Amino acid sequence: MVLEVVGVSPEEESVYRLLVTSGRATAEDLAQRAGLPAADAARILDSLALKGLASHTDGTPRLFRAAPPDVALLPRLKRSADTLELARLEATRLIQAYQDTMRRHDAGQLLEVITGAEALRQHLRQIQTCAQDEMLWFCKAQYVAMPSGSNAEEFEALARGVRYRVLYEKAFFDDEGAVDNVVAGVRAGEVARAVPHLPLRLAIADRSVAVFPLVAGGPHGSPEEPTTALVRDSNLLAALIALFERYWEDAVPLRVDGSDALSGTDGSGPAEALSPTDRKLLSLLVAGVADKAIASQMGLSRRTVQRRIQAMMERAGAETRMQLAWHAAGHAWL
Template sequence: MLKTVGVSAAEIDVYRALVATVTGSAVEIAAAMGTDGATVERRLAALQQKGLVRAVDGRPGRFAANPPDTALLPRLERRASDLERARIAVNELAETYRGNAWARGPVEVIEMITGAEALRQRLRQIQEGARRELLWFCKAKHVAMPSGTNQAEFEALARGVTYRVLYEQAFFEDVDAVDNVVRAVRVGEEARAVPALPLRMAIADRSVVICPLAPSGSAEDSDDVTAAVIRGSSLLEGLVALFERYWELGTPLRVTLEGRIGESEVAELQSATPVPEDQHLLSLMVAGLTDESIAGRLGVSKRTVQRRIQSLLHIAGVTTRIQLGWHAARRNWI
């Protein structure tokens, strides 16, 4: 616990024993600890040098512990100050690195890594280093990190990092996939589903993205899997915009009290189909007609049009008309 201030675990044990006995000799402390006197004597000397213990005046060979707040707090404050200066220095270096990205050339902007283990390690690193958010595209059939094994996500969520994750529908066909998503959502992950995703990727703090380049059907956990690590560039900005566009169209996944994905469960999204009259209404809505114009075309009231659109939103499991139009097109409703 006190290693961060330069005190070893063995020295801490001796210091604790001395705090408990008020004063003591090396022999007495060794007897209380069940160790030899010579070892305790060496550790007392080290503690005295570090200012944690002092020799008792007029009583040779006896020592007393200095107050912990006097002996240790200044060390902690100096350590905290050193860490803060190091953090500032790292941030300055990172800003310089990003600012000079193009001066370094494309090799530094796009880094290639090979192998499933190297990819897992890099994914862990960007999550451990994230300070604000992680954005994920999760396709079916993993190439390096099986569903439910990303412990770094739970650690990041615990320290306040936001996770927004988009799953394609086929992802939920994997064994235990639904249970793993439920577990993540319960501790703070924001999850949505779309019919299909164009690629796999993870974006940390909008400053670095990892894109596995394995095509569909590639072997899982292959040593041949290759991924691109992309830093500050217009390509990264484009991938962030791609995520946001798919996120806007995704169906929110909510977890019920029973531990299931609720009304918007992916399996249910494909089963519901609107009646032909509503398909006609959808085609008019997607064409850009106002509710009033749609009502005139269908010979119904504007209120009826709005009620039927609300019903279609429920059937599709979405919340906006933009999402509804996108899902209607993808599911051949129009």
């Protein structure tokens, strides 16, 4: 019986089903068809009438008729569904409150130490298999646990709609087969960028769990086993996400042309690789606007403006701002 979720007992459901297929019937008729005592059948029919599932005539014997199921049941089902959804939301809040409490009182709920390359591989595969929305990666040269091209979980996740944003450092592309593997990832939907250097290896799944080195381990084949950490929702995780976004903002997009050639791998590409923020900043700088005014107009700190200008100077190989302006004009940076 399935109508208990809307407050209909199994015996009421059985009689209601008989009434639906009978059209009209007396309590005695239904008692015979259901194999019930007449008094029980009458009691159940009165209960159905009180619940709006049946109606009856005023004569003797009374004739009962089933209320239309769409009128009698669908509103009850909707109310039940709404109640279940409220219960689900409340359960979710309670689960979150419990997890928050456990994290505050037990550091083991926040950080798990992973020792060895094989254990690291298993965790990297697991967090990708469980990812629902987005994966963030820092990819450094000379793999520690997962060789370039061996990450089948990425392609499976991309196929089910998980977004991948991957940052590669320049030296990564010196590894054998690295360029071809990145091209395959970009073709599959990976959004890739490059920078001259990355500070550490890092993988973040759904902004809820991250894997990163605790102790710098040697590359594959070295005697040092990697010691890494899996960290869950915490200030440390928030800092790692902010670190990723900071590097992502200034990185050069990697593009694949029709011949599968990959551009931007040196992390210091042409003007179109500048972020919109840097292009606007550069246009104000070339126009002679002072750093303080640029910061005010763009909603940035003065220190951030100076840092971005320095980064563009390094990209252009310029020693002065005037040289940066000349480079911008000569290379269509504006």
